[in-house]
Amino acid sequence: MKYTLIFIITLLLGSTAVFGQTKTLDDFVQQAIKNSPLIKDLNNQVLAAQIDSVRIRAGFKPQVGLIAGGLYAPVIKGYGYSQAITNGQMLNGQVVVSKSFIGKDYLKSQFAAIGLSQDSLRNSVKLSEQDLRRTIIGQYITAYGSLQQQQFNQEVVDLLVKEEGLLKKLTRNNVYRQSDYLTFLVTLKGAQLQLSQSKLQYKTDFATLNYLSGIADTTLTDIAKPELPRSVVFDRSNSIFFKQYRIDSLRLANSRKLVDYSYRPKLSAFADGGYNSDLMAGYYKNFGVSAGLSLTMPIYDGGQKKLAYKKLALEQETQQVYKAFNLNQYNQQVNQLNQQINEYDKLIKEINDQFKYSESLIKVNTQLMQTGDLKIADLILAINSYLSIKNQLAQNTISRLQLINQLNYWSR
Template sequence: MKYIVSYIFCLLLHGSLSAQNHTLDYYVNQSLTNSPLLKDLSNQILSSRLDSLRLKAGLKPQVNVNSGGIYAPVIRGYGYSTAITNGQSIDALVSANKTFVGNGYLKSQYYALQLSRDSLGNIIHLSEQDLKRNIITQYITAYGDLQQYKFNKEVVALLGKEEDLLKKLTRSNVYRQSDYLTFLVTLQQQQLQLAQSRLQYKNDFALLNYLSGIRDTSFAELTEPGIIKAVLPSVANSVFFKQYKLDSLRLNNSRKLVDYSYRPKLNVFADGGYNSDLTYQAYRNFGTSAGFSLVVPIYDGGVRKLLYKKLSLQEETRLNYKAFFYNQYHQQIDQYSQQIAENENLIVQIKDQMRYTESLIKVDTELMRTGDLKISDLIIAINNYLAVKNLFTQTTISRLQLINQYNYYNR
């Protein structure tokens, strides 16, 4: 009866799983679409473009309306000195000023903003790679749980058939009652394994939805990941080394900006309007004025050399990080390649062992029909088959996870 209930439960679950299938691409695309981090970085790029427009607008003539007034009375000889305050004054002026900068300095400023956008774009690519790797890792984990569940279901079905046969043989006094009970314990253990594998798949499937930003509590069957070992780009074209190039360009541009900051600076201004102390012919105090200011750096106390030294230290740090990551990069690639090859060789050996264990179970089943088999031998054969099959599933999933880690560098 327990077997029948478990079998019906498996059928219902299989039907619910078959109702809908989700692919790896579906979850990867959903995670990229729903990621708030990627949206944030994209908005930062748009903000940087606005900074370029703001820089350009700031170099245009700046026009302002300025107005003010003052009244300082002298009462019975007490009050501010009229020589300073004029007693009262009023002004209403329209002023304009413009700062002139060299074309090279302006290009360096724009280039600095462009490098900032390029860095953000590179961070987006790296974040996408991290997100894809995490989603694929969880997908493979959940897919492995599903394969384990399906295998446990097959084993329960197989043991169920053997249990029916053994029950009949026990009733015919071919086998003892103790033999039947021993086999029944094995069946019940596998039924518990089946329930546990179902729960594990359900939990990892829910976690996959969570990581992908999908609000869905339904149950779906995952299709085979279908990932293969990619051909990695050269180091020069890898997105993982692009940031070191951008940092080098940024430091060179920063040195140019330091140089430009020591160039002469010219600012011109003009205003026009009304400015009067209201003491004599106030109606005539309309006018204009113009002027300029020029700053020529001569000596800064050695600040410029200190800035150069600071940039040199940053360049040295960049080279150290690049060299260290270069060694780590190739170490990881070589290690993953070796482990993938070892897993593939192991899978071939496991498949051979699986054929032997399956053949042994078939032979034992035939011997059991005639009563020429010890039930303990059948249980041992079944346990060996379970061990080999579990090892095959684990090795297959391990191989997919290694390929995923290897393909992480494929950009």
């Protein structure tokens, strides 16, 4: 029995469990992005903006339309509309061609507005993907921590179950006291309870991961260890979190150009041909054509142009205030996360150092047990202490991964 317990301790200290891993972090992230209706909506809006660009170009081409109509206004016993106004009857059918003449710069500004809208939508897609990625990775880390706890508890239960029957037999033979066996049994039952709890927790966390990823699957599988390198922000001005401010600055400058163009003269030309008659004498000769020009030039608008400029200036000032504030918050957040990760690195190192003392204690107890000078209760206490330290290491490692996930979120 003594040598068997030595074997258990050695296995506890040196074993590394290997489990089948069927799904990775990237699998869930890609599936979540694929299933996201918001990202699909934003991508469709980008495509719709491209269509708007084509529509604007088509709108400045010659426009052809058909105008047709008829009128009959009878006068009965002197009662009816004045025929000087209505002519009594009228019939017309015309094909009308019209075209507006605009400058190339105005057309470029129109296309620039659509292009900036597309850039803003594309950046929104990236921001949405980043938000979704952070959520999925965070839940994946949580689920992985639950899986690690379950696998570790299973390992402990398997080791204790193997020896429970033999220890029970030796207790009946008075090799060990009844209290030793009961102490061992309490430890086993406690480990089995922890295993049941950890299994339930992993099922819950894994189901939540599937739910957030848009995966309709109730199959429970193992997940691989998340590989999360710690990202470093080199140029924060190019971050997707600040690209929108650059787009907004360009949009405001372009909006000012569009205001200027709206106050420039506009020239349009039109031509028509067809039939237009009051159906009086010579009605069969009322086929003809016409053409003309239209010039529109604003002279005074009550100061609306200046108000439009002022509104754009206020929007730009507001944007600069938000940018400065968010940049300060961004720097503070990144620095704080880096500091916390460094603290966890130190803490994990201390826990690893504590392992050495725990291992040394178990080795001393093993030597005492070989001479019969060790109580089972003392051995279990040492093993529980070792398991507690290992749990602390797992929990702090998971917490560190969560912080890295937060840091990587701000690093794109």
